[in-house]
Amino acid sequence: MSRRYSFLRTPRWIGIAGLTVLVAAICVTLGFWQLSRHEYRADAIARVESNSTQAPLPLTDLLTSTTTQVGDELEWRAVTVTGQYVGGPVALPQRGVESGPADHALGVLAVEGPDGEDWLLVVDRGSYPTDAFGDSTDRLELPEGQLDLVLRLRPAEEASPRDEVAGQVFRINPEQVLAAAGGDLPGTLVTDSYAWVVTESPTTANPPTPIPVPSPNYRSNLSYAMQWWTFGLLAFIGYGVMARRERGALDRAAGVAVAAPRPRRQTDADLEDAEIDAAQATQANDTSSV
Template sequence: MYRFLLTPRWWGINVFVLLAIPFCIFMGSWQLSRFEGRVHDSRAATKQAASDRHETAQPLDRMLPVDKATSGRRVSAHGRYGTQLLVPGRQVDGRYGFYVLTLLRTGSGKSLPVVRGWLPGTADAAKAPAPPTGEVTVTGALQASETPGDNGVSAAGGLPAGQTAAISSASLVNLVPDKLYDAWITLDKADSGMKAVPASAPQGTGLDLKAFQNLGYTGEWFVFAGFVVFMWFRLLRREAEAVRDAELGLVPEEETAPATVSAP
């Protein structure tokens, strides 16, 4: 009954099934490993953030460039405050407000963006406390330059003078004449009654939408594998039933063509 499995048509079907199932399982396992990797990175970042709050601050230059290993680490820098900007539309503890960002001119000739704190409400330069004068030493969590669209960073343009949407050297270079570090810090303790801005996890280490997309793709690939097996068994059953019906003579009769009436 199953001799049809040796026909060229079924050889093609069987080869496709034998290749498709391992491929689907491999892709599902790969997506699952990516999700597990993101979970591991998230846990490691959480532990690192907890330990970073208690570690001794390191000189800024030792922690550059910013990567997953150095993001969130406590650093210190020395210099004088210069230009001050506001970063509107930022959320802290479920409330919207703005960051007060001040450039710290260091002895290296570069300026380091420093988030001195957060204030609620609409961004208003009159609300932002002036930075301390003279030489200062700041300590805070090192952060990588922001990318619009990540962690609530706005991609909107056309902001009023003295405001920036993203804290990044690429955005600030158009607003200030200073040479900038490709990094920024958020102070451990905010200045002048402002609220300290918590450090964010390194990019790619959180359980974000991409992580759950990996989990969703895992399920899809395993479903595809099951679907391939289901369709193979369904085709096999239909073919076997057709062969059995033919052997038993249980084939549908062809409809008889209507008889033509001859002319008298």
């Protein structure tokens, strides 16, 4: 370090240097955190794209029991099933779809499991726009009789701690949905999974809109990581600018001449503008002399 910048050894500037390093370290850490989120979302979306594009299989080929866990290999897989709705319709309020406000229509589907066992499978039939003042009865209405469905498997959600409301749930927890649909229904409940309806035939006159597979939008986290790392670099650049300004202020206080900045090299446009200004000045002098 040259003598001119020996002031950087003072306690004040040591504190500024420490603060700069701390800010840069925080920015770098936040950048790596955003990068890890980017990698996690990239893996999740790759799994969605891989599983959701596979051909549908019969339900019992993938769910071999009512307690089969829907993990990475099964989530978003499509299955075919024949069954009928039992119990009443169930509403799931305030569950947005694609960042838009929406309510969901749920039902309990009676299907045939392995060895002729009667299963009860909770399904999310789709969504409809949230309207606190409208009548959503037709969107919640369940079709009658035997149905052919294509579904997507999802893991069951944790039970909601909120108080129960008739015909309504706040999470897609099979036990709570079954209770809201009527409770005492014949069959064994599938407890560790539920399903999204892809197609339902036949269906009602005004059915809910099936929920789409999540869009592969995960690049924002990578750009956020780059931004945080840039902020970390700017912290050191800011430190250097502050030190240079401090040195200039000390020089002026001591009466030390500060080197003037080198003049900017004139461009062809600058020379042309100067010639025009000179010609206009000459013309103005000739006019005034007349």
